[in-house]
Amino acid sequence: MDKKAERIGEEYFRCSDRERTAFELGIKLGALFHQFVGAPVSKRNMDVLERAIEKTIESQAFVTRVEVHIDPRGYLESSDSVFHEYTTLSGDMIDAKVELEYKGIKAQGRLRYVEELDYPLMYIESLG
Amino acid sequence: MDKKAERIGEEYFRCSDRERTAFELGIKLGALFHQFVGAPVSKRNMDVLERAIEKTIESQAFVTRVEVHIDPRGYLESSDSVFHEYTTLSGDMIDAKVELEYKGIKAQGRLRYVEELDYPLMYIESLG
Amino acid sequence: MDKKAERIGEEYFRCSDRERTAFELGIKLGALFHQFVGAPVSKRNMDVLERAIEKTIESQAFVTRVEVHIDPRGYLESSDSVFHEYTTLSGDMIDAKVELEYKGIKAQGRLRYVEELDYPLMYIESLG
Amino acid sequence: MDKKAERIGEEYFRCSDRERTAFELGIKLGALFHQFVGAPVSKRNMDVLERAIEKTIESQAFVTRVEVHIDPRGYLESSDSVFHEYTTLSGDMIDAKVELEYKGIKAQGRLRYVEELDYPLMYIESLG
Numbered sequence: 001m002d003k004k005a006e007r008i009g010e011e012y013f014r015c016s017d018r019e020r021t022a023f024e025l026g027i028k029l030g031a032l033f034h035q036f037v038g039a040p041v042s043k044r045n046m047d048v049l050e051r052a053i054e055k056t057i058e059s060q061a062f063v064t065r066v067e068v069h070i071d072p073r074g075y076l077e078s079s080d081s082v083f084h085e086y087t088t089l090s091g092d093m094i095d096a097k098v099e100l101e102y103k104g105i106k107a108q109g110r111l112r113y114v115e116e117l118d119y120p121l122m123y124i125e126s127l128g
Numbered sequence: 129m130d131k132k133a134e135r136i137g138e139e140y141f142r143c144s145d146r147e148r149t150a151f152e153l154g155i156k157l158g159a160l161f162h163q164f165v166g167a168p169v170s171k172r173n174m175d176v177l178e179r180a181i182e183k184t185i186e187s188q189a190f191v192t193r194v195e196v197h198i199d200p201r202g203y204l205e206s207s208d209s210v211f212h213e214y215t216t217l218s219g220d221m222i223d224a225k226v227e228l229e230y231k232g233i234k235a236q237g238r239l240r241y242v243e244e245l246d247y248p249l250m251y252i253e254s255l256g
Numbered sequence: 257m258d259k260k261a262e263r264i265g266e267e268y269f270r271c272s273d274r275e276r277t278a279f280e281l282g283i284k285l286g287a288l289f290h291q292f293v294g295a296p297v298s299k300r301n302m303d304v305l306e307r308a309i310e311k312t313i314e315s316q317a318f319v320t321r322v323e324v325h326i327d328p329r330g331y332l333e334s335s336d337s338v339f340h341e342y343t344t345l346s347g348d349m350i351d352a353k354v355e356l357e358y359k360g361i362k363a364q365g366r367l368r369y370v371e372e373l374d375y376p377l378m379y380i381e382s383l384g
Numbered sequence: 385m386d387k388k389a390e391r392i393g394e395e396y397f398r399c400s401d402r403e404r405t406a407f408e409l410g411i412k413l414g415a416l417f418h419q420f421v422g423a424p425v426s427k428r429n430m431d432v433l434e435r436a437i438e439k440t441i442e443s444q445a446f447v448t449r450v451e452v453h454i455d456p457r458g459y460l461e462s463s464d465s466v467f468h469e470y471t472t473l474s475g476d477m478i479d480a481k482v483e484l485e486y487k488g489i490k491a492q493g494r495l496r497y498v499e500e501l502d503y504p505l506m507y508i509e510s511l512g
Contacts, residue, residue, distance in 0.1 A: 008500055012507040019406040022399060023493075023508055026410020034418040035167050037294035037344065040159070045183035052180030055173035059214045086187045088293065088347055109407075116392055122411055123396040127403060136372055140379040147278040150271060151365075151380055154282020162290040165422035165472065216421065219472055237279075244264055251268040252279055287424070295419050301439035308436030311429035315470045342443045 018128055021102040024062050025109040028098045029122040032057050032068075033091055033111060041093070042086035046070050049089070057098060064106075065099040073113075091120035146256055149230040152190050153237040156226045157250040160185050160196075161219055161239060169221070170214035174198050177217070185226060192234075193227040219248035274384055277358040280318050281365040284354045285378040288313050288324075289347055289367060297349070298342035302326050305345070313354060320362075321355040347376035402512055405486040408446050409493040412482045413506040416441050416452075417475055417495060425477070426470035430454050433473070441482060448490075449483040457497075475504035 013020055036053055054066040075087040092113040099108050108125040141148055164181055182194040203215040220241040227236050236253040269276055292309055310322040331343040348369040355364045364381040397404055420437055438450040459471040476497040483492050492509040 005501060009498075009505060009507075012498070012505060015406060015508045015511045019403055019511060020508065022403040022407040023410040023506075026407040026412075027414040027506055028410075030411040030414025030416075031168070031418045032414075034294050034415045038290050038347075039163050040184050040187050042187035045180070045187045048176070048180050048183045052173070052176045055176045056168050059168050059170035059173045061213075085189075090346065091294075091344055110396075114393075114396070117389060121393060121396060122407075123393075124399045124404065124407055127399045133373055137370075137377060137379075140366075140370070140377060143278060143380045143383045147275055147383060148380065150275040150279040151282040151378075154279040154284075155286040155378055156282075158283040158286025158288075159290045160286075162287045162422050166418050166475075216475055218474065219422075238268075242265075242268070245261055249265060249268060250279075250283055251265075252271045252276065255271045255275060291423050296415070296440050296443050298443035301436070301443045304432070304436050304439045308429070308432050311432045312424050315424050315426035315429045317469075341445075 017103045018105055021062075021100070021105045021107045022124060022127060024100055024102055025098060025107050025124060025127075026122070028057055028060055028063060028066075028100065029096070029109050029111050031060070032066075032096055032098070033094070033120075033122070036094075037089055037091055039089045040086045041070060041072060041076075041089045043076060045086075046072070053096070057096075062100040062102045063098060064101050065097075067097045069095045071095065094120065097125075145231045146233055149190075149228070149233045149235045150252060150255060152228055152230055153226060153235050153252060153255075154250070156185055156188055156191060156194075156228065157224070157237050157239050159188070160194075160224055160226070161222070161248075161250070164222075165217055165219055167217045168214045169198060169200060169204075169217045171204060173214075174200070181224070185224075190228040190230045191226060192229050193225075195225045197223045199223065222248065225253075273359045274361055277318075277356070277361045277363045278380060278383060280356055280358055281354060281363050281380060281383075282378070284313055284316055284319060284322075284356065285352070285365050285367050287316070288322075288352055288354070289350070289376075289378070292350075293345055293347055295345045296342045297326060297328060297332075297345045299332060301342075302328070309352070313352075318356040318358045319354060320357050321353075323353045325351045327351065350376065353381075401487045402489055405446075405484070405489045405491045406508060406511060408484055408486055409482060409491050409508060409511075410506070412441055412444055412447060412450075412484065413480070413493050413495050415444070416450075416480055416482070417478070417504075417506070420478075421473055421475055423473045424470045425454060425456060425460075425473045427460060429470075430456070437480070441480075446484040446486045447482060448485050449481075451481045453479045455479065478504065481509075 050068045057066045095112040107127045114121045185194045223240040235255045242249045313322045351368040363383045370377045441450045479496040491511045498505045
């Protein structure tokens with residue numbers, strides 16, 4: 001890993017290391033959602049799609065671990081026609097945990113559907 | 129598989145079965161490209177991303193088989209900084225074969241970078 | 257327009273001109289869906305998003321005209337919280353017509369939610 | 385705007401308001417990149433695509449202003465064939481400023497290609 005490039009990158013930031021850690025977590029959750037929502041999802045590809053999302057986000061800067069579960073929330077059971085063997089990945093089907101570490105500061109972010117908000121919320125579960 | 133739903137769907141089409149087969153092939157290649165281009169890609173996730181693209185497109189209507197190879201085309205070797213351990217999937221890195229069958233008509237489509245065009249071309253390799 | 261490049265491209269195809277026209281239509285509808293599904297949509301950006309989808313797909317090879325209407329289908333009216341001022345573009349909100357012409361063959365494709373299938377169907381409305 | 389829903393959302397966060405502000409900025413830049421990279425871009429749609437990205441991200445929670453410039457960086461001038469009238473939006477073509485405000489804390493984030501890193505960097509230009 002090229003420490004010089006990392007130091008150059010740092011100079012662009014006008015915030016604390018903790019704030020940058022939070023920012024990096026936000027980037028990863030925003031990326032995860034907007035890259036994969038819309039993907040066709042079926043019983044046949046659910047596992048491999050979960051692993052691909054995990055490995056894809058794990059390959060980004062500072063990420064140490066990603067865990068993804070897809071819950072099709074009834075969309076795949078409603079019918080057995082050719083049109084309903086698969087559905088489209090939506091934000092409320094995703095439960096994702098992203099862990100990263102920047103300059104020794106560990107943080108965990110989460111994307112999951114929150115019942116009381118009826119909304120797929122991205123939030124910080126722990127920082128530092 | 130619900131044959132009735134399929135028959136209802138058919139009634140919307142104003143074309144021959146062979147033309148619909150070509151159309152379905154186009155949908156799948158357009159979907160593959162625009163769903164996954166932009167995804168972070170690294171040596172660590174290349175394999176799992178290839179499998180995920182395959183299984184994702186295989187889960188769509190009428191598809192029988194998909195084969196995907198990602199060639200990062202030098203982008204991952206140019207540096208070893210934190211910023212260059214991964215890159216972004218672009219169309220010219222993808223070689224994808226999609227096979228499908230509609231009403232007994234088999235077809236194979238391809239997306240691959242064509243040197244003489246300097247362009248990732250989507251085309252029909254065989255039909256019927 | 258470089259006719260030579262177009263002729264080179266043609267040589268890769270193993271199908272009739274009508275079948276290629278159908279294939280190109282499929283590519284555009286697959287692209288439209290998978291590029292834009294997942295985008296945040298609100299009352300404030302609906303118009304500009306429709307125009308952007310139109311101009312984006314119109315800029316692709318052989319396309320002559322695109323018309324897009326987004327119908328948020330109740331998602332934006334259900335609440336007035338910060339979480340419900342916008343929603344995520346899904347396939348069943350889109351009504352898109354794509355017209356293209358390849359070698360004098362005119363074709364029109366459509367993506368729209370079909371009530372009786374409970375599904376956003378892509379189909380060929382006219383060809384040749 | 386439903387203050388109650390916002391308060392419920394807040395309870396999920398384990399961080400300071402400034403850190404959440406940084407996190408929200410990261411989400412928006414990650415979303416912008418991964419939603420729109422891969423979109424077809426040509427001289428004909430560049431303006432409308434810039435406006436659509438701006439309005440789309442502006443419609444997200446807490447965002448006050450977005451400014452986007454697309455620089456095709458030579459890709460559109462290299463040829464005049466049908467295959468080169470448009471190209472695919474990549475991260476290094478985008479210069480985006482995102483301003484948001486959370487609980488009175490103003491912040492500005494940026495995505496732009498940084499020459500010395502040869503990389504499209506997302507960073508915080510100001511916070512608080």
